[in-house]
Amino acid sequence: MTTANKVALDPLYQLTDAELDARIVAAKAALGNRCVILGHHYQREEVYRYADLTGDSLKLARLASQRPEADYILFCGVHFMAEVADILSAPHQTAILPDMAAGCSMADMADLPAVEDCWRQLNTLLDAEATLTPITYVNSAADLKGFCGEHGGTVCTSSNAAHVLKWAFGEREKVLFFPDQHLGRNTGAAMGIGLEEMVLWRPTEPMGGLTPAQIKAAKIILWDGFCSVxxxxxxxxxxxxxxxxxxxxxxxxxxxxxxxxxxxxxxxxxxxxxxxxxxxxxxxxxxxxxxxxxxxxxxxxxxxxxxxxLSPTLCMCSTMFRIDPQHLLWSLENLIAGEVVNPIVVPAQQAAMAKVALERMLAIV
Ligand code: SF4
Structure with missing residues (x-):
């Protein structure tokens, strides 16, 4: 980034709410259709109110891809969401995450080396390619979506997990489901799969902490991940x-x-x-x-x-909370100044395989 045009973030914290609002509204007007702001349902109200489109992560990425006039897709969500927007958007569009610290603790619980290691270990017991379909929840890094694309698997969301699991069992006999054990277990149980047929893979333990008999009897191998909220x-x-x-x-x-x-x-x-x-x-x-x-x-x-x-205590997505009106304004005013701050660019090879997995999902549901 050139420093000449860069709008600095720190002074924006000195602004009053009214000043912030006026500058965000003016920046949006100046950018017009060139920038579309996406707001996830979990986003705080002070940011959500500026969103042009709202929804869950996949709905937003799909909607953004229907706005070809927008060169910039400013995603007020978390990192994996902006990655999906980058993967599904047209080549001339740039996805932006206003604060790079806005990650997802669940997505961070599974990474590519650990999933590849799991696949290798399972392959010593089963013919992984022939028996296992890898499914990743959309709340995961792009390289894990790419892993699923490469190994005949796909992606699911909380809306379509049952359809995706049904499809997977038509392909192969078992599913490796990551990173959210709860979505996998709840969906499997609703489909009539017994709890004893859904085993938990602990990535820090040899063979996930499972016996060969448990793995052979399992229909779903669930990754030991969860949402901290x-x-x-x-x-x-x-x-x-x-x-x-x-x-x-x-x-x-x-x-x-x-x-x-x-x-x-x-x-x-x-x-x-x-x-x-x-x-x-x-x-x-x-x-x-x-x-x-x-x-x-x-x-x-x-x-x-x-x-x-439901809870008597606050259950908030603290990482999504990192996106505040100041970061939103900072991103917008830098775009006006000709600077793209925090672009999310998934490497081409990874994006291609992740797109295979995402398109497979879109064809299922
Ligand atoms: S609510 Fe949970 S799963 Fe959703 S983005 Fe936040 S940490 Fe991730």
């Missing part, structure tokens, strides 16, 4: 709400633990949670187990319904 919800929270509000509908995200999900009335992605609540009549009561910003937004949007957050 959703794991805070406990079954006791649901019991407490049911005592307080008999008849309340409890909806949880499938990144919550199996024990929590078993006690919920419904499981669903952020998109499904929102549509369920929006479609319900006035006076409906909901308790929701997903990230706090989404639940607060629904509460604000629908005061005629009674909407509660």
């Amino acid at each position: 959703h794991q805070l919800f406990q079954p006791a929270h649901i019991e407490q709400w049911r005592q307080r509000l008999p008849g309340v509908q409890v909806i949880c995200h499938p990144e919550c633990s199996f024990e929590v999900c078993q006690k919920a009335d419904a499981l669903g992605s952020t998109e499904l949670i929102q549509s369920r609540v929006r479609e319900a009549p006035a006076g409906s009561q909901f308790v929701i187990g997903t990230e706090l910003n989404l639940v607060n937004r629904l509460k604000h949007e629908m005061p005629e319904k009674e909407i509660h957050f």
Whole structure:
């Protein structure tokens, strides 16, 4: 980056909220259609309000690819989301993450060397290529999506995980599912797969800490990863709400633990949670187990319904919280000055294989 044009970040923290707002609005107007701002459902309100498009990660990447006039896709989410936007966007478009520290703790729990090592170890026991389909949750690094593309596997989201698993069992007899054990287990259980047929692979232990008999009997080998936000919800929270509000509908995200999900009335992605609540009549009561910003937004949007957050403690995505109005403004004003700060560029080979996996998923659902 040339320093001549660069807009500095630190002074932006001296601005009042009104000054920040005025400069963000002016920067957006100056850039016009050249820049599209994407806001994930978990994004804080002070940033979300400036988004041109909102949704879950995959929906946003798809929507952005339908805006060819936008040279810049400014992703107010986390790193893997901006990678997907880069992979699915046209060559002339650049994905930008306003703060590079906005990562995903779940995505960080599986990396390519560890997954390759797992694959090698499993191959000593099974013919991995013939028996295993690797599936990565979209919440993962691009190179893991590339691994799935290369080995006949695919990607899934919390909306389509059941369809993707069904497809996988039509291809091969077993699935290696990473990085979220809970999404894999909850989806498998809903499809009628027994808990004993879903084993947990601990990447720091030889053979994942499993016996050959456990691996041979397994239908799904689950990576030992989880979301640090959703794991805070406990079954006791649901019991407490049911005592307080008999008849309340409890909806949880499938990144919550199996024990929590078993006690919920419904499981669903952020998109499904929102549509369920929006479609319900006035006076409906909901308790929701997903990230706090989404639940607060629904509460604000629908005061005629009674909407509660499942946990008594704050469960927020602290990494997504790194994107603040100052970083948003910094990214926008640098674009006006001709500087692209924090572009997300997935290396070509990785992007090509990741695209194979993503396109395979899009063909399934
Ligand atoms: S809520 Fe959890 S899975 Fe989602 S981005 Fe944050 S850390 Fe990752």
